[in-house]
Amino acid sequence: xxxxxxxxxIREARERLAGVIHRxxxxxxxxxxRLTGSEVYFKLENLQKTGSFKIRGAYNKIMSLSSEERQRGxxxxxxxxxxxxxxxxxxxxxxxxxVVMPExxxxxxxxxxxxxxxxxxxxxxxxxxxxxxACRVQRETxxxxxxxxxxxxxxxxQGTIGLELLxxxxxxxxxxxxxxxxxxxxxxxxxxxxxxxxxxVIGVQxxxxxxxxxxxxxxxxxxxxxAATIADGxxxxxxxxxxxEVIRRYVDDLLLVDDEEIARAILMLLERSKIVVxxxxxVTLAALLHGHLSLPGAKVALILSGGNIDVNILSxxxxxxxxxxxxxxxxxxxxTDQPGSLQRLLAxxxxxxxxIISINHDRIKPQVPLKQAEVELLLETSDGDHVRRVVDxxxxxxxxxxxx
Numbered sequence: 210x211x212x213x214x215x216x217x218x219i220r221e222a223r224e225r226l227a228g229v230i231h232r233x234x235x236x237x238x239x240x241x242x243r244l245t246g247s248e249v250y251f252k253l254e255n256l257q258k259t260g261s262f263k264i265r266g267a268y269n270k271i272m273s274l275s276s277e278e279r280q281r282g283x284x285x286x287x288x289x290x291x292x293x294x295x296x297x298x299x300x301x302x303x304x305x306x307x308v309v310m311p312e313x314x315x316x317x318x319x320x321x322x323x324x325x326x327x328x329x330x331x332x333x334x335x336x337x338x339x340x341x342x343a344c345r346v347q348r349e350t351x352x353x354x355x356x357x358x359x360x361x362x363x364x365x366x367q368g369t370i371g372l373e374l375l376x377x378x379x380x381x382x383x384x385x386x387x388x389x390x391x392x393x394x395x396x397x398x399x400x401x402x403x404x405x406x407x408x409x410v411i412g413v414q415x416x417x418x419x420x421x422x423x424x425x426x427x428x429x430x431x432x433x434x435x436a437a438t439i440a441d442g443x444x445x446x447x448x449x450x451x452x453x454e455v456i457r458r459y460v461d462d463l464l465l466v467d468d469e470e471i472a473r474a475i476l477m478l479l480e481r482s483k484i485v486v487x488x489x490x491x492v493t494l495a496a497l498l499h500g501h502l503s504l505p506g507a508k509v510a511l512i513l514s515g516g517n518i519d520v521n522i523l524s525x526x527x528x529x530x531x532x533x534x535x536x537x538x539x540x541x542x543x544x545t546d547q548p549g550s551l552q553r554l555l556a557x558x559x560x561x562x563x564x565i566i567s568i569n570h571d572r573i574k575p576q577v578p579l580k581q582a583e584v585e586l587l588l589e590t591s592d593g594d595h596v597r598r599v600v601d602x603x604x605x606x607x608x609x610x611x612x613x
Contacts, residue, residue: 212458213361213451216403219368219396222269226369229268229301233257235377235510240481245497248508250378252370255486255516259325261442262367262514263294263357266392269366270355271298279304284352286310286343288336289318290442290489290515291357296325307352309343311335315519337446358392359449368396374510375404382507383409385493387514388421388463389443391452397512398459411502412456412463413492415440415471421448421456422463439468439522442489442515464502470495475518476530487518535593537566539585539613542603546572546582554584554608561602564589585613 233253241249254262271283282305285295292308299306306327310319312334323329332342347354356363370393374381384401386394398410414422417438423431432447448456456463474491477498478484493511496502531537544550551570558565566589572582590596596612603610 212399212455214364214368214395214399214455216400218361218365219372219400222265222362222365223369223372225269225272226265226366229258230265231257232373235374238482241477241494241498246503246505247497248506249497250508250510251482251484252374252510252512253484254370255484255490255513257515259290259293259297259321260515260517261290261294261487261490262370262393262512263290264297265294265369266358266360266363266366266396267291267294267355268298268301270360270362271295271302271304273362274304274353278353281350282306282352283355284309284343284347284350285355285357286336286340287357288314288339288441288444289322290517291355292318292322292327292329293325293517295355296322296327300326307343307346307350309333309339309346311339317519318517321517335446336444356449358390358395358445358452360392361451364392364396364399364452364455366396367393368400370512371397371400372404375401375408378508378510380508381405381408381510383411383504384510384512385411385413385496386512387440387443387489387492388412388414388456389418389445389489390447390449391421391456392449393512393514394460395449395452395455398455402459409461410459411496412460413496413501414463414465415443415488415492416465416467418444418446419465420445421453422465424448424453425457425463438471438488439526440471440488440492442487442517443492462502464496466492466495466499466501470499472526473530474498475523475526478513479523479527484513485516485518485523486513487515488522490514490516535590535596537587538590538596538599539587540600540603541583541585541611541613542608543577543581543583544608546580550582551584553606554603557603557606557608558586558588558599561595561599563595563599
């Protein structure tokens with residue numbers, strides 16, 4: 210059975226994209242090479258225009274339209290990255306665009322999409338409901354639908370990443386690719402397997418949205434009842450039809466990572482490499498860091514597919530990460546309600562070199578006995594051992610300490 214995408218289409222897409230997109234860096238990471246045992250290279254699509262790889266496929270699709278189709282404009286459904294890619298590509302091509310986004314889409318992504326010139330419609334509580342609404346609008350207006358992944362021209366645009374990888378790293382051994390509906394990995398897999406069949410192409414999905422993984426296991430396209438993951442860029446309930454066939458033929462393996470692993474990868478990329486990625490962009494590193502595969506000594510390219518992370522989510526990830534690593538701890542204890550008691554407690558904390566971030570002193574809480582006060586301390590510490598030393602020191606001073 211022939212596939213609707215081939216190497217010639219991907220090479221043609223590269224010609225269309227020349228001068229429009231960034232040829233993003235392929236950055237070797239000494240830090241993560243040491244941590245994983247592989248030679249790790251990051252393909253930094255988080256630095257792409259609009260903050261993700263999506264503009265590659267959107268622009269390739271839009272520039273393939275006839276003049277009549279361009280006059281009718283384009284429409285798309287997206288939770289964020291594809292929306293911005295379509296809006297930017299359409300503006301570049303000088304045509305109108307409409308994007309339907311879920312009502313709960315991040316404000317930053319809605320504003321960015323509007324900023325590129327698209328008409329934004331908010332409809333439904335999920336991508337699937339937004340997609341259904343976009344299909345209705347498309348039938349009414351006659352605009353061309355630019356699918357986020359299940360379109361050979363879109364996938365061909367994404368496949369230009371594969372060409373760049375092989376040109377920059379000819380002795381590449383493996384590439385890890387985020388997988389949602391399958392457009393990105395379909396394009397990359399066709400490009401790489403057509404030129405270097407020995408290179409392993411490995412997909413990574415979130416365990417909270419494993420539509421492709423389950424479809425491969427069940428030998429038919431599966432639709433999830435729900436998808437819930439911090440990797441919203443790959444939170445797809447049903448994979449593409451043609452993309453699934455490409456994955457069956459060309460992808461060597463498909464891995465699952467959970468949200469805690471994704472969050473840790475986001476935090477480590479930020480702290481160790483000063484790279485900001487969204488959840489979908491971090492799944493490839495999460496898979497390698499947490500031992501879902503082992504490629505000792507191999508030259509491995511990790512696609513960091515996007516950097517459009519909501520700052521509120523990033524703040525939560527940072528705080529949770531600091532707590533888990535023992536660098537922030539919240540303690541509760543009780544002191545006598547008299548002058549000098551709080552000072553003595555703080556002196557004991559200072560003696561073990563913990564830094565105080567905040568204090569809450571409550572003398573009227575009903576559960577606290579009269580003439581006593583509950584104290585909650587938020588402390589900055591070095592690691593888990595430091596937390597234990599703080600608790601032990603306070604216990605020796607007679608305080609009953611609860612780690613919250």
